[in-house]
Amino acid sequence: MQQVAINGYGTIGKRVADAVRQQPDMEVLGVAKTRPNFEAETAIDKGFPLYAAVEEREELFAEAGLEIAGPVEDLVAEADVVVDATPSGIGAQNKALYEEYDTPALYQGGEDADLVDVSFNARSNFEDAVDADHVRVVSCNTTGLSRVIAPLREEYGVEKVRATLVRRGGDPGQSDRGPINDILPNPVTIPSHHGPDVETIFPDLDIDTLGMKVPATLMHMHSLNVTLEEDVDAAEVRDLFADESRLFLIPERMNIDGSGTLKEYALDAGRPRGDLWENCLWAESISTEGRDFYCFQGIHQESDVVPENVDAIRAVTGAADAEESIATTDEALGIGL
Template structure:
């Protein structure tokens, strides 16, 4: 480990920003130098209460934060100036608004999956292509669904060879802290108007370009996880359900849950995350239903759940190390896992 800590700033403090902030604060090799916030809401107050340095998104935000009695230190440009790495966690397709500021600085930038792939040099998933991100100026951590798919399909591909993967996503409608977005009682094409195959298959290819993945997606009225149904044709005709389970058991950041033990739904997956005592009851691991794993002929079937709020958090931590070139993949994954309480 190098002597000086990596100085990390975060723009945006919503679902992802808050989690990256706390994860960074737990890393022995990182220093959280500040967070940029738009409004003086309760989240801004919590930044201050936690002792994290607070910045305004712009002059107007800065004034509003200060007017609310919050100790804001400057604006985004001031924050970025003091960073080795900035983690951009703005809402989807908004990062471009801060690009000039990022580009005027020396900081390396980590973007999130809501941005177009073209925004960064590399689309990133720690297990799949950590090395490709080493030393880069810009990296994009792929979305929650894509991260889950990279973990699952990467594991299957390494063990059995993926001939063709098909995935149907029942997407959470929104995050649990959002009371505005629906639906209340409907399944919604995603995207709407219809587009088949959906972008998720192509998103996996930004990380694992050789994989053939067909995806279909719809939104359902839930808040706690995406739910994926996988149907994968593999190359290894000797594949068995037991061998698939073993491959997942050996994979990092994958947890196997058994519906016979009570994991009958995403409700119990969320309950399990609460029991684990994690920060915010987050489940960083991809959850695969162990007893759903089934093989018929040369096809592998299973269900899995992606805790959308949490799954990309360890990836962001690893991405920070990758761009700074301070640690190799396995060392970073191990350290991230240990600090976040991820078992394997």
């Protein structure tokens, strides 16, 4: 049993903790938090030992009646691997702590690629992270793009990727984010930073991305055009994608017209927090024109990186190969709509 520590118990950290708990080969040793907020309460309710991420704030937990198991240093020292799910930039500050205790660490997409040995997507480059000490699970958008690009590259070869990312303004709980009544080119410069981030997974890929931000919280939407190295029929691509467990091809008959109905479906299907771990591709949108492939896909920013974190744990601990890990994670979580 791999003993997993989770430092930072917010949007990503709490989901990773639940996912780790569901795996047959790992356990949550504890979670570390800075504040005794509602998430700290639910961590305790779920039986996760709660550690104080910042020593001076430990008494705030006592005042709130929340029992602390110890300082984050104890958690990191005991763990086989730590998942850092703190806000962007804090992971970099925490690196020295993980090094001090010689504990392999996973970071999230908000950290710079040069912080780590390897940027990770399970479907695309699992082997690169085997036995690595510092691994970055790439962002929700980069994860979503990589999952589509990997099979296209393997099957047909990819000449060029062009993607427009229509991004949610903030997560549902982020009342300080926006816009609330605008459509922003964001970043306004072209190409956006997303393309170079995908190149941390596929160093020789030719990719240009454009970003926008809109008043939505539920999901991102990608409009994709990939120029392949051979002529391809749309039906063939649909068949190729049907074999990918983390690509959900939304059938026309379901009458799912956007992120709202997708989330409603996830909730109806009993998904925890209405999470959609898979890329959600509209099957009807999968089109080809000679060597050009097109589609729309919805990306649930809060959850698509969760199974990737679970697989990255197995990679850095050398516990399984890519195929075995992905299959185990998928089965434990119920991935594959």
